[in-house]
Amino acid sequence: MGLDVFKSEVEKLLGYALPPARPYTFDRNIDDFGWSTGEDGKHHFTLFIENGRIQDEPGRDFKAGLREIAKVHKGSFRLTANQHLLVSDVADEDLPGIKSLLASYKLDNLSHSALRLSSSACVAFPTCGLAMAESERYLPLLIDKVEKICEENGLRNDSIVMRMTGCPNGCARPYIAEVAFVGKAPGTYLMLLGGGYYGQRLNKIYRESVTEPEILAILTPMIQRYALERRASERFGDWTIRAGYISATTEGKAWYEGVGGEGAWREVAVGA
Incomplete structure (x- = not known):
């Protein structure tokens, strides 16, 4: 159909013409954690909820903490597209009490690495019938190990x-x-590299099939090189392309070009 035909069909259904597209930029792909203040003077706190799961675990009573905050909070709670939570519309006089509760239940984001704050997983087992491997329950464990590699570098x-x-x-x-x-x-997982930090570029297949030992064996020297070779403000996804690990996905039809694993595009095509 093409964009023009699709747009005209949408306008027929709407009953009016769409205005010209407005300029836009991709300037973030993760949430802005911590406190911010709106134009109305109200305060908002974005807190990290790992993979969107609110529950009580040993040493991490997040559900209990949020329940206590809800008892005294006069504003609202908002969900983010990255599975996290905002405690919003906090007045100046209520700020000390909310901060105290966040700290006492370890909901103040202070203990998390930047890698963990930027991570995300779907529910997978045991919730999703389509899952073929663990995700929500496993990614935090993998992050623990990759986190150490990042910290060492x-x-x-x-x-x-x-x-x-x-x-x-x-x-x-x-x-x-x-x-x-x-x-x-x-x-066992498909491994992809080279996505844009700001959400502006697709990644592509680097390895067709990896297990945890292979993941760590690949990422350890890769992260070491990134720490030594990156340019000022260069993001990891951009660096993997510049370093030659993967080629950039400049458009959708180029997704199969320059994949990392031999025959990987055939496997994806057949699976699709």
């Missing part, structure tokens, strides 16, 4: 967008992550 506070899904449907939007893992079978 001075990258604890450097954001790398890492996402994981249990199947190719991609509910955690893995295809625009800088590093992504898509489940193929229990413990």
Whole structure:
């Protein structure tokens, strides 16, 4: 059909003409964590909810903490597209009490690395019947190990967008992550590299099938090189392209060009 034909059909259904497209830029792909203040003087706190799961665990009573905040909070709660939560519309006089509760229940984001803050996973097992591998329950464990590699190379506070899904449907939007893992079978994943940090570029297949030992064996020297070779403000996804690990996806039809694993495009095509 093409864009012009599609646009004209939409306008027929709407009953009016669409205005010209307004300028836009991709300037973020993760949430702005922490406190911010709106024009009305109200305060808003974006808190990290790992993979969107609010529950109580040993040493992490997040559900209990949010329940206590809800008892005294006079504003609203808002969900983000990255599975996190905003405690919004906090007045000046209520700020100390909300901050105290956030700190006492470890909801103040202070203990998380930039890698973890930038991560996301779908629910996968045991919730989703389409899942072929773990995602929500496994990604935090993998992050623990990759986090150590980042810390050893001075990258604890450097954001790398890492996402994981249990199947190719991609509910955690893995295809625009800088590093992504898509489940193929229990413990086995497709590995993708080269997505744009700001969500402006698709990644593509780097390895057709990897398990945890292979993931760590690949990422360890890669992160070491990134720490040493990156340019000022160069993001990990951009660097993997410049370093020759993967080629850039300049448009959708170029997604199969320059994939990392031999025959990977055939496997995806057949699977699709």
